[in-house]
Amino acid sequence: MRLLLVELTRFRSRRAIVLVLVAAALLTTLVTATTLWDTRPVSAADRAAAEATAAREAADPMFQNDFRQCQESPQDFLGPAATAEDCEQILPQAEWYLDRGALDLAAQNDSAATAVTVTLVALLLVVGTTFAGADWATGSLSNQLLFEPRRGRIWLAKAGAVLVAATVAAVVLLGGFWLAMFLAADARGITTPGEAITDIAWTSARAVALVAGAAVGAYALTMLLRHTVGTLATLFAYVVGGEILLLSLPFDGVGRWSLSNNVFAWLYDGYEYYDPTVSCPAGEEFCEQVARVTLEQGTWFLGALVLLVVVLSLPSFRRRDVP
Amino acid sequence: MSETVIETIGLRKEFRTRRGRHIVAVHDLDLAVPAGGVHGFLGPNGSGKTTTIRMLLGLARASKGQMRLFGRPVPEHLPEVIGRIGAVVEQPKFVPTFTGRKNLTLLARTGGVPSTRVDAALAQVGLTGLDKERFRGYSLGMKQRLAIAATLLKNPDLLILDEPTNGLDPAGIRDIRDMIRGLGESGVTVLLSSHILAEVQQVCDSVSIIGNGRLLAAGKVDELVSGHGGGTTRVGISDPGAAADHLVRAGYSVTRDNGHLLVDGPGRADQITRILAAKELYVHELTPVRADLESIFLELTKGEALQASTPSDAGTTTGGAA
Numbered sequence: 001m002r003l004l005l006v007e008l009t010r011f012r013s014r015r016a017i018v019l020v021l022v023a024a025a026l027l028t029t030l031v032t033a034t035t036l037w038d039t040r041p042v043s044a045a046d047r048a049a050a051e052a053t054a055a056r057e058a059a060d061p062m063f064q065n066d067f068r069q070c071q072e073s074p075q076d077f078l079g080p081a082a083t084a085e086d087c088e089q090i091l092p093q094a095e096w097y098l099d100r101g102a103l104d105l106a107a108q109n110d111s112a113a114t115a116v117t118v119t120l121v122a123l124l125l126v127v128g129t130t131f132a133g134a135d136w137a138t139g140s141l142s143n144q145l146l147f148e149p150r151r152g153r154i155w156l157a158k159a160g161a162v163l164v165a166a167t168v169a170a171v172v173l174l175g176g177f178w179l180a181m182f183l184a185a186d187a188r189g190i191t192t193p194g195e196a197i198t199d200i201a202w203t204s205a206r207a208v209a210l211v212a213g214a215a216v217g218a219y220a221l222t223m224l225l226r227h228t229v230g231t232l233a234t235l236f237a238y239v240v241g242g243e244i245l246l247l248s249l250p251f252d253g254v255g256r257w258s259l260s261n262n263v264f265a266w267l268y269d270g271y272e273y274y275d276p277t278v279s280c281p282a283g284e285e286f287c288e289q290v291a292r293v294t295l296e297q298g299t300w301f302l303g304a305l306v307l308l309v310v311v312l313s314l315p316s317f318r319r320r321d322v323p
Numbered sequence: 324m325s326e327t328v329i330e331t332i333g334l335r336k337e338f339r340t341r342r343g344r345h346i347v348a349v350h351d352l353d354l355a356v357p358a359g360g361v362h363g364f365l366g367p368n369g370s371g372k373t374t375t376i377r378m379l380l381g382l383a384r385a386s387k388g389q390m391r392l393f394g395r396p397v398p399e400h401l402p403e404v405i406g407r408i409g410a411v412v413e414q415p416k417f418v419p420t421f422t423g424r425k426n427l428t429l430l431a432r433t434g435g436v437p438s439t440r441v442d443a444a445l446a447q448v449g450l451t452g453l454d455k456e457r458f459r460g461y462s463l464g465m466k467q468r469l470a471i472a473a474t475l476l477k478n479p480d481l482l483i484l485d486e487p488t489n490g491l492d493p494a495g496i497r498d499i500r501d502m503i504r505g506l507g508e509s510g511v512t513v514l515l516s517s518h519i520l521a522e523v524q525q526v527c528d529s530v531s532i533i534g535n536g537r538l539l540a541a542g543k544v545d546e547l548v549s550g551h552g553g554g555t556t557r558v559g560i561s562d563p564g565a566a567a568d569h570l571v572r573a574g575y576s577v578t579r580d581n582g583h584l585l586v587d588g589p590g591r592a593d594q595i596t597r598i599l600a601a602k603e604l605y606v607h608e609l610t611p612v613r614a615d616l617e618s619i620f621l622e623l624t625k626g627e628a629l630q631a632s633t634p635s636d637a638g639t640t641t642g643g644a645a
Binding site: 138142319 | 384410421429432
């Protein structure tokens with residue numbers, strides 16, 4: 001516990017880490033503000049502006065020409081049952097220019113909340129990496145070991161600090177995002193079904209775990225590789241290069257092992273993705289070529305990844321010489 | 324307390340470089356540092372001093388051999404004795420963006436040392452009032468002082484200092500030297516690894532000299548100095564060539580030195596005068612040559628370079644596929 005508190009102090013004292021966390025807060029705020037702005041209720045001024053735009057567009061000679069032809073032969077334009085009165089609908093309507101939807105929390109769970117989660121995962125990866133990398137770069141780790149030579153304890157205390165800090169950051173920022181969404185929905189008189197709220201709660205809990213796991217995994221990998229830039233390059237190579245390489249392999253069902261598919265399966269309680277290697281049932285020439293990664297499969301995949309790095313990192317740190 | 328604070332038996336460190344070269348940094352080293360006083364640990368760069376210290380402190384694994392600190396086998400029992408040991412290994416290593424105080428406070432908390440020790444340690448090295456500055460803004464001397472302050476946090480019984488006066492100005496060197504001497508006199512055992520041989524001779528009670536990872540000599544400084552070169556006599560004479568011939572025939576080893584003779588061999592100075600006087604050669608100078616630590620060191624290490632050539636203290640290459 002003493003070592004964990006020391007590492008938490010070290011964590012919050014690191015300026016680079018504070019800057020990354022501030023960036024995470026700013027980006028979350030930006031996503032929140034953008035979401036609220038894009039779903040704001042239509043005001044009288046918005047409607048008046050839309051009507052003015054529609055009227056201006058309707059006066060365009062091209063629309064007027066179409067309108068005249070429609071009135072002359074409405075069936076050619078709008079089908080056999082159409083009358084001349086129906087031709088009004090081919091002219092620009094005010095609704096066309098009021099296309100923003102109302103705030104839908106269930107939909108935001110799949111869009112804006114995912115953006116916040118992905119942002120937090122990316123930034124907390126950097127945090128986990130730089131927290132460990134700075135100790136190696138400055139050589140201060142050897143100094144710490146002169147005060148606590150039990151390396152396993154040092155490793156675990158640092159991992160604990162990363163886990164606690166990443167969890168708190170994710171809870172606060174994702175919680176803040178959803179608090180703003182629920183308050184806005186309430187203020188706008190939008191009700192959300194209980195089932196959607198339960199879904200949001202579970203997705204958020206899994207998102208927090210994903211952020212914390214990513215940060216701890218990045219920390220463990222840095223303790224193994226002993227270099228911030230090296231770790232970030234390895235992570236980038238795996239996330240980007242690994243995906244490209246995987247999808248180019250001449251085997252069926254490789255999408256099952258894609259990192260992004262498994263991440264989304266974890267977040268969304270299963271994930272369907274396009275897979276051109278999926279065969280259509282006998283007798284069907286066309287079908288939906290979709291494969292699915294389940295939540296359970298995603299859990300095993302991501303858990304195994306983090307566990308693998310930890311299993312390599314901790315014994316390595318305990319055995320190898322410290323510069 | 325054990326009579327021997329630091330003990331290594333057959334300590335060996337081997338490793339392979341990235342190019343596959345097999346390096347033996349420490350060759351079956353037997354080292355014994357008695358309790359109390361200041362013990363010098365000398366050796367040219369690459370002789371294995373720092374590697375030995377790093378193995379003792381658990382920062383590097385020994386390939387073979389045994390190590391004991393305060394009589395306890397390490398690294399197995401290092402956690403039991405680490406609270407009694409303060410150490411600076413190579414250059415000061417702190418978080419550059421933290422203040423001196425923050426660095427020390429975090430280390431104190433890591434080791435379970437009361438934070439109140441921080442002020443005392445800072446005062447002991449003269450950093451009071453400068454502790455609020457970031458470590459990266461410190462001069463080299465201030466960094467060195469902070470590293471020494473860190474070693475004092477634990478009120479250690481054993482202090483291991485690797486080149487502690489690096490980067491210090493003359494006044495700073497004197498302060499640290501006085502501090503080391505004071506600690507040694509107060510009962511703390513100090514292992515001082517240094518290239519500055521005059522400093523070691525001034526401060527240390529005993530010394531171990533290593534070269535190529537092997538122990539070359541060990542003992543009290545006075546005994547080492549008197550045991551080396553005590554039989555050499557500087558002879559001034561008008562005909563050094565003839566005198567040298569007679570002395571060699573009498574069983575002495577003679578070398579020429581700027582018109583003088585340096586005579587080694589059995590017997591006393593009066594025998595030299597008697598031999599030469601019998602041949603009607605009369606000396607005008609007869610001086611016993613006192614060795615100093617530097618000459619002993621150079622003799623034992625065969626003049627290996629004292630100046631830093633590589634940052635690591637990595638011993639000898641013994642083979643491999645370079």
